[in-house]
Amino acid sequence: MELRVQGGRAVLAGDDDAGVREVDPHTLPLGAGLAEALHEWAKVAEAVLRTDPPPDGAAGALVTRRGRQLAGRVAADMGAPVAYTDPVTGEQYVVEAPVNGAAAPEPAPDAAPAESSEPAEPTPWGTGLTVSVFCAAVVAVMVVTLSLGLGETGWWLALLANVLVVGGISPSVWLARTVPVWRWVAYGVVAGVLLAWFALLLTLL
Structure with a gap:
């Protein structure tokens, strides 16, 4: 299964007997609000691409990060790996489904989770x-x-x-x-x- 952005809408593509088929997230058994979040992200991604920003710009980085997070949620709900094609850079990542109900990891190679028992910092x-x-x-x-x-x-x-x-x-x-x-x-x-x-x-x- 692959998460894509097409025409300002999020689609999930997969192979079946008829070949590659794209479906609307609303037709899948996803968690509450996830389908709407996917389409909202796709609209923002399309708007960012229309402004022609540099690939490493702040807006593009935020679109990439949000897309990875949503791909992880889709993998968790579907119980299967989800490929995520970054609409900004065109790169593809694969998010594995969580094991035994664990949260799906975000496939960011430079974002290693740091365990800490310190309380969250107060809002400045x-x-x-x-x-x-x-x-x-x-x-x-x-x-x-x-x-x-x-x-x-x-x-x-x-x-x-x-x-x-x-x-x-x-x-x-x-x-x-x-x-x-x-x-x-x-x-x-x-x-x-x-x-x-x-x-x-x-x-x-």
């Missing part, structure tokens, strides 16, 4: 919120400045620029929202865009 609210506030201020100023500058030519041009900017950064922000460090930047970017739009709305009143 002070530092994290500081980063978020700084990012929000920078993004808000940039969006407002760009919009007002283009607005002198035409408000439709400013609106188009906002749509393009937000559409371009959305995949990276969506993926970064669960990464321990980058999530603070993602929060700041979202807050900055919303603040900028609120400020621009006030200028129209």
Whole structure:
């Protein structure tokens, strides 16, 4: 069985008597929410590929990591190995099915698990919120400045620029929202865009 991305949708391909057949994850007995998670990941992967990022970029790395995690969950639910074709790099990995109910390992060669009895580190609210506030201020100023500058030519041009900017950064922000460090930047970017739009709305009143 192989996990692929085609046309912004996740498909699972396998061999049968008729040859290679691709099926929608919704038609398989997968765990709750897994099929939706697969399609959500595929949509983000397709959006990242359309922006033509470098293969080693942050967004591409997040797509790769998430895909491996989902392939492990599929292997656990199906009880069979799952091949995972990375939509960013084109490389293929094989995730073995777990043994005796154990969690499926993530096939990352450079991510050896480290056993530790130390408690999890507390959330760095002070530092994290500081980063978020700084990012929000920078993004808000940039969006407002760009919009007002283009607005002198035409408000439709400013609106188009906002749509393009937000559409371009959305995949990276969506993926970064669960990464321990980058999530603070993602929060700041979202807050900055919303603040900028609120400020621009006030200028129209």
